[in-house]
Amino acid sequence: MLVLQTIRENPEEVLNLLAIKNFDGKEILQTILALDDKRKETQRMLDDNLAQGNLLAREIGNLFKAGKAAEANLLKEKTSELKELSKELSTTFEMTKKELETALLKVPNLPHPSIPRGKTPEDNEIVHEEGSIPDLPDSAVPHWDLAARYDLIDFALGNKIAGAGFPVYKGKVARLQRALINFFLDRAIAEGYLEIQPPYLVNADSGFGTGQLPDKDGQMYYAPVDDLYLIPTAEVPVTNMYRDVILKESDFPLKNVAYSSCFRREAGSYGKDVRGLNRLHQFDKVEIVQVSHPDSSYSVLEEMKNYVSGLLRALELPFRIVKLCGGDMSFTSAMTYDMEVYSAAQKRWLEVSSISNFESFQANRMKLRYKDETGKMQLAHTLNGSALALPRIVAALLENNQTHEGIKIPEALVPYTGFKIID
């Protein structure tokens, strides 16, 4: 949620930045400012009214104490119309506030001024490319064929037990995934992240805090009996640890890492995007989350980007870093880098990580603040990134490392898997 003051102070600049995200904010910004004016005016009247009421109540109290019941009862009559007016005003006030918030929630986060303009992934900016794309023999096959050949992943079985998008992993690929999780966690811990094991179900307040609600509630699995949502990413519970928290400047930077399963309904996905491991309803991910001082959030973003690059390097996967254009960025992000790994048999880049700076957009929703040196309250900045999501990493490892003898495990992982080859 944008800070209202920003809109009020620089409406033109806000409009221009929103245009980078292809969002025409002209109408809604006007609505927001008008609603805010109305809110203020209503509050002024309401406050005056309540103040009068308080004054009267005090007088009546004093009169009763002094034993002047008759006079007190006379004053009582005066309060009734005051009360009625207050009730009316407070109804208007609450309604206006709600309307204002609803409108404010419809406005996406402002992109950083450096964000490239554009509408589709083609307009994204490739900022880095690294590693050599393996030259596979003609006999090379995509991971779903490898999974069948070595009896690693059973999609049909998952379909029977749960449904499409819930594969069953078996044997060495199950161990490979467990190895990856531990590898990712150990690396993050060595980098100064605090490991967190969060709840997998969250309440509506948490979904709201990170921006899944109210806009994207159709993307989360929902347990209506208990009014809880299955997390689409550990970002939700971990970031929400800091909801309604007031930090000290010395608390920065807060660095958390969490492994979790992730649950996504992925309504509306289809085609080659959902083949094999490319898009699942349930998958595992290690997520890094940082809460930072506003002055350093962009250097933190770079640091996180470099950290994830190091993971891919260690896994010997060819990757590239893409800075998302305005049109491809999420509602809540101010800047996002996608990390993409080349999947040699599918001959395409697979997004394995998305690293974003949300600036104060989430913090404003969550009331995540800190006191600066002068004692003033300021909104903190939040960032997060996958480090990393497993399925596509597994897909790329299987595909890129296939040989006639079997699938080779990268050296860095061998201490974790306990084996060097899947055959």
Next chain:
RNA sequence: GGAGAGAUGGCAGAGUGGUCGAAUGCGGCGGUCUCGAAAACCGUUGAUCCCUUUUGGGAUCCGGGGGUUCGAAUCCCCCUCUCUCCGCCA
């Protein structure tokens, strides 16, 4: 799941209808003292919003929501959470 008790400021803890945003203690911050620190003493110590150029004034907040009342932390109803006992259980 059943029965009972409770939820107050950073923490502990008083307050059971009338200047109570809230005693007191601890903690935090500032000062005196000290070469410095500790101790002691003095002062200070929440958030949000509105009006005001500053100073200042006002409203709201005692788990959350609703109600009674001229007036609610205090009374009533609903919900959530915590604790104790019973039941069930990895």
